[in-house]
Amino acid sequence: MSAARISLKAIAFRTRPVRFRLPFHFGNTVVTETDQGFVSVTVEVDGQIAEGHAAQLMVPRWFDKRASRTNEDTVADLKRSLEFACRSAEDIASETIAAATTRMRHAVEAAMPEGTPRLAAHFGPALVEMALIDAVCRAHGLNFPQAAKADLFGVSTLAAPDISSAAITGALAGITPLPAISPRQTVGFDAPIFSGEADRADDGLPVSLEAIIRATGIRAFKIKLKGEPDADIDRLAHIATLVDQTDNYRVTLDANEQYLPDRFAAFLDRLQGDPRLSRLRNSIAFIEQPFARETALTLEITPALSAFPLIIDESDDHDDAFATAIAYGWSGTSIKSCKGVLRALLNYARKVDGRAHGKRLFISAEDLTCQPGLCWQQDTLVAATLGCRDVERNGHHFGGGLQGYDDLEKARLLAAHPDLYRRNDGRIDLRIEDGTVAIGSLFGPGFGR
Structure with missing residues (x-):
């Protein structure tokens, strides 16, 4: 099956506010509220008319960590990127999604203020790309894994210098999606570990890591580092006194660009x-x-x-970043829909091809702020499609409750995805049972809707 050709008929975007129930400290900022962006498209796909929808949270000071930019500045830039991407998408005429995304990125980069990081500039094109994916899947009556396996999005046509089109096609053809994921709980710098360290939230939901483990059975943890070896080691030791009580747990560490090489080597020694x-x-x-x-x-x-495998995340700001990282000795990269779903598919193919040639490569699924609803569903489906079992998911803990959705939309989501959501004292929460979320309902036609 060849890549689908699409022509845009209509496009619109809107934003909805999200307020966090708990502040989250990562990198060099604290997030308490932001906006979520939604895109809707109507396209002609191989002679058929189809609609597509997508959502992403606009995370302050992750895409752009320049000290001169405030939380509000960086969210405004993401909205600007989205506006420019929608304008560029109006020119989509008999293009593959791969071609449309490449063109949108160039157009938005040129339109954004000088000095805007590529991650921020590419946010809008990534969100439009997701809506186009939904439309193509719906037009062909396929779910996302089926469409990705057939390369309906044109990933093999991307001009990658390190991997052939045939290798990309072969890797995608072998996709075997997972029926469930295990949320990996992010533990921020100042997150309370034991219940006695935490103020009780007004909503009665868990706050401390101890309470989260008790309520959900989560056994995978992502621990944030500060870039200070002594403080980071002592923090890890404190966390270990709790998680060591858990059977078969898994940990990842995230330094969020906080270390210089010599201090990182000292941290590893400790x-x-x-x-x-x-x-x-x-x-x-x-x-x-x-x-x-x-x-x-x-x-x-x-x-x-490299005492432990290292992956890039913020450095993955263009389609060939993972190839460069591999050449310098990195072991993997994160996949996030906000960086591009097609980029995730391309990097998955790099991983498969690299392993076939004896390299120990991997990809991981990282996005702590995905909000339950369309954003969570689409990003999680990408991760599960590409075989990522434990997935960084924290949006339900800090925000959640299907914020921004009206009562009719909430009822529709609950009815369509009873494996994902459940009612809890008038609130709709993510259904995490024994550290796992079943996602079978996401495998209907379309992109995780």
Whole structure:
């Protein structure tokens, strides 16, 4: 099956506010509220008219961490990116999604203010891309994994310097989606670990990590680092006193660009030698983006820096970033719909092709702020399609409740996805049972709707 050709008939976007029930501290900011963007398209797909919809949270100061930009500035830039992407999408005429996304990115980069990071500039094109994917899937009566396996989106036509079109097609053809995911709970810098350390929330929902584990059975954890070796080691030791009580747990560490190489090497030495961390250390799957995005892809990952596998996240700001990372000794990359679903598919193909040639590569699913609803459903389906079992999911904890959806929309989501959601004292919550969310209802025609 060849890649679908699409022509745009109509496009619209809107935003809805999301207020966090708890503040979240990551990198160099604290987030208490933001907006969620929604895009709707009507397209002609291979002679058929179809609609597509998509959603993404506009996360302050992740896409753009420049000290001169406030939370509000960075969200305004994401809205600007979305507006420019929608304008560029109006020119889509008999294009593949791959071609349309590439053109939109170039147009938005040129239109954004000088100095705007590519991650921020590409937010709008990524969200429009997701709506186009939904429309193509619906026009062909396929779910997302089926369409991805057939490469209806044109991933194999992307001009990747390190992997052939045939290798991309072959990798995508082998996609085997998972029927469930295990949410990986993010533990922020100041997140309370034990219940006695936490103020009780007015909504009665869990606040401390101890209470979250008790309520959900979660056994996968993503721990944020500050970039200060002594403080980070002591924080990990404190967390270990709790999670060591859990059977078969898994840990990832995220430095959010906070470390310089020499300090990171010192951190690794402490991590490997501290007896308090013996079990936690053996449970670490990888460490995420310790170095600044501006320099990470120019650093050789020496043995002193690679005691644990390293992945890029913020450095993954263009389609060939993972290829560069592999050349410098990185082991993996994160996939996030807000960076591009087609980029995730391309990097999945790189992983498959690399493993076939003896390289120990992997991808991970990272997006802590995905809100329950369309945003959560689409991003989680991408992760499950590409075989990522434990997935960073924290939006339900800090926000959640299907914010921004009216009563009719909430009722529709609850009826369509009883495996994902349940009512809890008048609120609709994510259904996490024994550390797992079943996602079978996402495999209907379309993109996770």
